[in-house]
Amino acid sequence: MEISIATLERLPKYLRILKKHKEEKTVNISSTAIANELYLNSIQVRKDLAIVSKNDGRPGIGFDVEELIKDIEEFLDLNNKKDVIIVGAGRLGQALMNYKEFENDISIVMAFDKDKSKCNNKTIFHIAEMENLVKKLNIHIGIITVPKEEAQNVCDMMVKNNIKIIWNFAPINLKVPEDVVVRNEDLSASLSVLLKGIELNKGCKGD
Amino acid sequence: MEISIATLERLPKYLRILKKHKEEKTVNISSTAIANELYLNSIQVRKDLAIVSKNDGRPGIGFDVEELIKDIEEFLDLNNKKDVIIVGAGRLGQALMNYKEFENDISIVMAFDKDKSKCNNKTIFHIAEMENLVKKLNIHIGIITVPKEEAQNVCDMMVKNNIKIIWNFAPINLKVPEDVVVRNEDLSASLSVLLKGIELNKGCKGD
DNA sequence: TTAACATCGATATTTTTTTATCGATGTCAT
DNA sequence: ATGACATCGATAAAAAAATATCGATGTTAA
Numbered sequence: 174m175e176i177s178i179a180t181l182e183r184l185p186k187y188l189r190i191l192k193k194h195k196e197e198k199t200v201n202i203s204s205t206a207i208a209n210e211l212y213l214n215s216i217q218v219r220k221d222l223a224i225v226s227k228n229d230g231r232p233g234i235g236f237d238v239e240e241l242i243k244d245i246e247e248f249l250d251l252n253n254k255k256d257v258i259i260v261g262a263g264r265l266g267q268a269l270m271n272y273k274e275f276e277n278d279i280s281i282v283m284a285f286d287k288d289k290s291k292c293n294n295k296t297i298f299h300i301a302e303m304e305n306l307v308k309k310l311n312i313h314i315g316i317i318t319v320p321k322e323e324a325q326n327v328c329d330m331m332v333k334n335n336i337k338i339i340w341n342f343a344p345i346n347l348k349v350p351e352d353v354v355v356r357n358e359d360l361s362a363s364l365s366v367l368l369k370g371i372e373l374n375k376g377c378k379g380d
Numbered sequence: 381m382e383i384s385i386a387t388l389e390r391l392p393k394y395l396r397i398l399k400k401h402k403e404e405k406t407v408n409i410s411s412t413a414i415a416n417e418l419y420l421n422s423i424q425v426r427k428d429l430a431i432v433s434k435n436d437g438r439p440g441i442g443f444d445v446e447e448l449i450k451d452i453e454e455f456l457d458l459n460n461k462k463d464v465i466i467v468g469a470g471r472l473g474q475a476l477m478n479y480k481e482f483e484n485d486i487s488i489v490m491a492f493d494k495d496k497s498k499c500n501n502k503t504i505f506h507i508a509e510m511e512n513l514v515k516k517l518n519i520h521i522g523i524i525t526v527p528k529e530e531a532q533n534v535c536d537m538m539v540k541n542n543i544k545i546i547w548n549f550a551p552i553n554l555k556v557p558e559d560v561v562v563r564n565e566d567l568s569a570s571l572s573v574l575l576k577g578i579e580l581n582k583g584c585k586g587d
Numbered sequence: 588t589t590a591a592c593a594t595c596g597a598t599a600t601t602t603t604t605t606t607a608t609c610g611a612t613g614t615c616a617t
Numbered sequence: 618a619t620g621a622c623a624t625c626g627a628t629a630a631a632a633a634a635a636t637a638t639c640g641a642t643g644t645t646a647a
Contacts, residue, residue: 177633204595278568356570361481440623
C-alpha cells in the first residue's frame with residue numbers, strides 16, 4: 174500500500190496524542206477518539222493506521238495504544254536517530270538545534286555558520302570547514318537556516334558533500350540534482366493560508 | 381471560484397519568483413517558465429493564476445509580470461499589513477520577529493514572554509500584561525512560540541483577548557472555540573515527510 | 588442469555604486535485 | 618505575407634484523497 178504525504182504528515186500527530194494517552198495509562202483508544210482530538214474523520218484515522226500497523230483494532234474497544242505507538246515509530250523509523258548537519262546558526266537555527274520534539278528522530282551532529290565563534294555549548298564550525306568534515310562522516314541530511322541570499326550556495330556545498338536530503342527554511346527554490354530531495358519549509362505559504370483562514374475556515378483546526 | 385488550500389500555498393511561491401523576475405526587468409513570463417522554476421505543472425500554474433487574476437496570459441508571450449504581482453498581492457491582501465502579537469520570545473519567536481519575508485504581510489506589534497526583560501530593541505512584555513494591552517488594540521492574530529506545556533494556557537489567554545486567528549508553533553493540538561482558527565506549524569510532520577523522502581521522492585522539489 | 592451498543596474493516600462513493608487534450612490566438616523569423 | 622511555433626483557456630479525463638455505507642465482531646449491562 175502506497176502511503177500518501179498527507180497520511181505521512183498525520184502520523185506524528187497520532188503519535189503525539191497516543192503518547193499522551195500512554196502517559197495517562199490509557200490502554201485502548203478508538204479511532205473516533207483520536208479523530209476527535211485532531212479534528213479529523215475517524216475513517217481517515219483507521220485507514221491511516223491500517224497502512225502502518227498490522228494490529229487490528231478491536232470492535233467495541235479500539236486500538237492498543239502501546240502497539241500503535243510501536244508500529245508508527247517503526248514505520249517512521251524513529252528511535253533510530255539520523256545524523257544531521259545544520260547550516261545557519263542564527264535564531265532559527267538555534268531554535269531547531271534545541272527543539273526537543275526532534276530528540277528521538279534526529280541528532281544534529283554538526284552546525285555551521287559564517288560566524289565561527291557563535292555557540293551555545295555546541296561548537297559552531299565555519300562553513301568553509303564543511304568540505305573537510307562532512308564528507309567522511311557519512312551524513313546525508315542537511316538543514317538550511319541561512320538567509321535566502323546564501324541558501325543556494327550552502328545547498329551546493331551540501332550537495333558536493335554528499336547530502337541527499339535537504340530541509341530548507343530559506344524562502345527560495347533551490348536547484349539540486351535529480352538524486353537530491355528538498356523539502357521547503359515555506360513559512361510565507363503557511364502565513365498566506367493563515368491570513369485567508371477566516372474566509373476558508375476549514376481544514377485549519379486539524380492542521 | 382473556490383480557492384483550495386493547495387493553491388493558496390502556491391501563491392507566495394509564484395509571488396516570489398515573479399518579484400525576482402521583475403527585478404531582472406522581465407516583462408512577460410509564461411506559465412511554463414514559472415512551472416519549471418517551481419517544479420510544478422504549467423497547467424496547474426495557469427489554473428491557479430486564473431483564480432486570482434483577471435488578466436489573461438497572451439499566447440506566445442505569457443503573462444505580464446507586474447500585473448500578476450499586483451493581482452496576487454491584492455488577492456492575498458498583502459501590503460495591507462496586519463497587526464499581530466507573538467507570545468514566546470525564545471529563539472524561534474525572535475527568529476519570526478526578524479523574518480524579513482513577512483515584512484510586507486504582518487507587523488508584529490507586540491511580543492510577550494514570561495521573562496519580561498528579554499528584548500532585541502523591542503520591548504517584550506510579560507504575559508500577564510496581555511489582558512490590559514491587547515484587548516483594546518483590536519488585534520486578531522496571534523503567534524504562539526512557547527514550549528508545548530504552556531501553549532494551551534497562552535492560547536486560552538489569546539482567545540480571551542479576542543484573538544481569532546492563531547499560528548501555533550508548539551507541537552500540541554490546541555482546543556479553541558468554534559470561531560477561532562488555528563493553524564499548526566507542525567515541524568515534526570514535516571520532518572517525517574522529509575525522512576521518508578528518499579522512498580517517496582516525489583512532490584518534494586516543489587514543496 | 589440476550590439485547591443494545593460501540594467499533595471495526597472492507598468496499599463503494601463522493602469530492603478534490605492534478606494532469607491531459609485540443610482548438611484558438613497571436614508571435615516571430617523567413 | 619505566411620508557415621512554424623509558443624502559449625493560452627476551456628473542457629475532459631485521470632488520479633488521489635476524503636467520506637459514507639454496511640455487515641461483522643465483540644462488549645457491556647440488564
